[in-house]
Amino acid sequence: MDNVCEDEVFSNLFSTHSKTVYNYIYYKFGNEEKAYDAVQEAFIKLWENCAKVIPEKAKSYVYTVANNLYLNVIKAEKVRLKYAKPTYEISHESPEFLLEEKEYQAKLDAALNRLPESQRATFLLNRIDGKKYAEIAEMEGVSVKAIEKRMHLALKSLREEIHGI
Structure with missing residues (x-):
C-alpha cells in the first residue's frame, strides 16, 4: 500500500496538486507571496503528518490546511484582491478599441472585487x-448545490454591473 511518507508518493502529490492549491489560495488572498507560502506550509504539514494521512485523503488534507491558513490570515487583516493587468503585445487594433478593452477590464476587475x-x-x-x-x-468542503448557487449569484451580480458578460 502506498504511503504519503514515501518520497515518490509525496513528490507525486505535490506535483499533481500544488498549482491548483496555489490558484485556489491566490484567488482568495489576491497575493502571490501569501498563496505560495500557504501552499508550502500546507505541504510541510502534510509531510509532518504523512503517517496519519492516507494518500486518498492527502488532496483534501492539503486544501483544508491551506484554507485554514487563509482563514487565520484573513482574521488578522482584510485583504482586497488585486489582479495583474494583462500586458498587451504590439497590436494592430485601433487605439479606441484598446482603450475600450482597458476600460472593460477595469470594470470587470472592480466588479470581481465587489x-x-x-x-x-x-x-x-x-x-x-x-x-x-x-x-x-470538494476544495471548499461544501455541496455542489452550494457551488451552483455561488456561481449563479456571481454571474447575476456581474451581469448587473457589466452589460455584455
Missing part, C-alpha cells in the same frame, strides 16, 4: 482554471 470572496473564488476557479463544480465543492 463579489463576496466565496463567489469570486468559485467564479475564478471555474472560468479561469476550468474546474468543475464538483472539484470546487
Whole structure:
C-alpha cells in the first residue's frame, strides 16, 4: 500500500496538486507571496503528518490546511484582491478599441472585487482554471448545490454591473 511518507508518493502529490492549491489560495488572498507560502506550509504539514494521512485523503488534507491558513490570515487583516493587468503585445487594433478593452477590464476587475470572496473564488476557479463544480465543492468542503448557487449569484451580480458578460 502506498504511503504519503514515501518520497515518490509525496513528490507525486505535490506535483499533481500544488498549482491548483496555489490558484485556489491566490484567488482568495489576491497575493502571490501569501498563496505560495500557504501552499508550502500546507505541504510541510502534510509531510509532518504523512503517517496519519492516507494518500486518498492527502488532496483534501492539503486544501483544508491551506484554507485554514487563509482563514487565520484573513482574521488578522482584510485583504482586497488585486489582479495583474494583462500586458498587451504590439497590436494592430485601433487605439479606441484598446482603450475600450482597458476600460472593460477595469470594470470587470472592480466588479470581481465587489463579489463576496466565496463567489469570486468559485467564479475564478471555474472560468479561469476550468474546474468543475464538483472539484470546487470538494476544495471548499461544501455541496455542489452550494457551488451552483455561488456561481449563479456571481454571474447575476456581474451581469448587473457589466452589460455584455
